[in-house]
Amino acid sequence: MCRIFICTTCNRYAPPRADETTPGLRLARIVKAAAAQDKAIAVRMVECLNTCPNPCAAAFREPGKAVIRFGGLEPGDTSALLAAATTYAQSTDGILSPNTLPERLRSKIAGCITLGIPELARR
């Protein structure tokens, strides 16, 4: 089971009118619909992933693994994101080197946090 977190607020710094959909929410819905066939992937539609200056944003955050954030995403990245989620799910530490990622995501890594692995291991 892997979770993809997607920010539905993006773009925080260019908010739409109250009755309009944000690009982040559009992306989240597209990814959620695409992931619906795959029971192993859950999509969490969240309010922010701290990647606001570089919308749209997604993250992988499994316990005991690196936290990976992506920025600058667009609907065309959907299948690459799902593929990366599977790679992440299969890796033991969650550290994704660029060459394990689909080409179009390589330049879109916005952050990688490894804190959590030693914390979890110590328990």
Added chain:
Amino acid sequence: MARTLFTNTMIFEGTGKTLVPGEVLVQGNRIHSVAKPGETLPREGAQVVDAGGATLMPGMVNSHAHPTYNNGTSVAELTNLPVEEHVLLCMHTAKLNLDMGFTALIGAASAKPRLDIVIRNEINKGRIPGPRMLAGSPELTVTGGLADDNQLDAKHPSISIICDGPEEFRKTVRMLIREGVDVIKFNNSGDSFCYPRMAAYDNPMTDAEVAAICETANNIGKRLAAHAHADSSVRQCIKHGVEFIFHASFATDETIGMLERVKDKHYISPAIAARYNTTYEAKDWGITTDVAEMIGNKRELEEGIKVMIKMHKAGIKVLPFGDYGFAWLPHGTEARDLEHFVHLFGFEPWEALRAATAYGGEAWVGKSGEKMGRIADGYLADILLVDGNPLLDLSLLQDRHALLAIMKDGQFHKPFQGRVAQEQQIAAE
């Protein structure tokens, strides 16, 4: 009196280790009764909500909330907008909090003196949506302390009221209570957020000043909260009966032992996101991990984690959420703390949820005798229906689409439209 009967639910009671199937009857603004597995409750005169097996749990309580913070990038920036716009911003933030499943907030410092107060009053009158609120004061600080951003030749408005000496604090506390605050907040430690002026492990307040604040507030029955990273800050809080101790990052083992002996009197709020996110997720705003290390934020994070693990083991009540309202820990993302409590502090998921609900409710009501934060007879009807089991995946609570219904004070803020309906709505959108 209006009656709502929730059937076909899996109940997280607020203190239980597992979900238990059952029914819950709400009458007026309270939980009237809870049916155990196999029992049923009377249907007569009730709106029946068949929850389709969804989790029913208490609304969450943010015991360290800054609904007036504007997602700014520095302490001074948090109040850097005209009061008119600021009121509207707070109104939207209050609604967002309720949308995200927070049915009660404890104001932990207001960016301008009357903002928490007016928003609380409007919510209480039912004119705007929002959680139950205790209104916080601005941060009371000393000259040069956290949130005094002035220089001799340059004034910088910030989120504080600056006082020096017991008499100035006494007068300010009385003035704020006159205006209507519920919680007096003061800063008896520095912070990486005021680098290089004063480190988190330094305490600029004299004992006489802290005594004056606490005595004045206690005499009128108001609550107390302190920004207290330093060991001596935590000790002052114990000595003077400060109920809400924020951060406590540098508490020594001896101080943790002292706290353990009076653990029914205090709640600890590490506000972990102000450390974790600042250290690891703020680089888009110029705070790389190296910068976070230089200003001391990373050390606050690492020491704080060690302290919270010890406090949790000692049975001290450590509560999640806190300090949201900065650019890299914006409002609406508070529930991420629950996972940090599990992965960084060693909580079991049910313990993290207990802290978010039962303990948060107990903290909110204080000595009033009110009942909040559990699914039990006589408790206030602040209730969430969740699409899944949060004990298996706490991240459900970060996703507003997983909150199938939100009830506050017996009234639906978000009515239940069925589990399937929600899925269809997402697909159709």
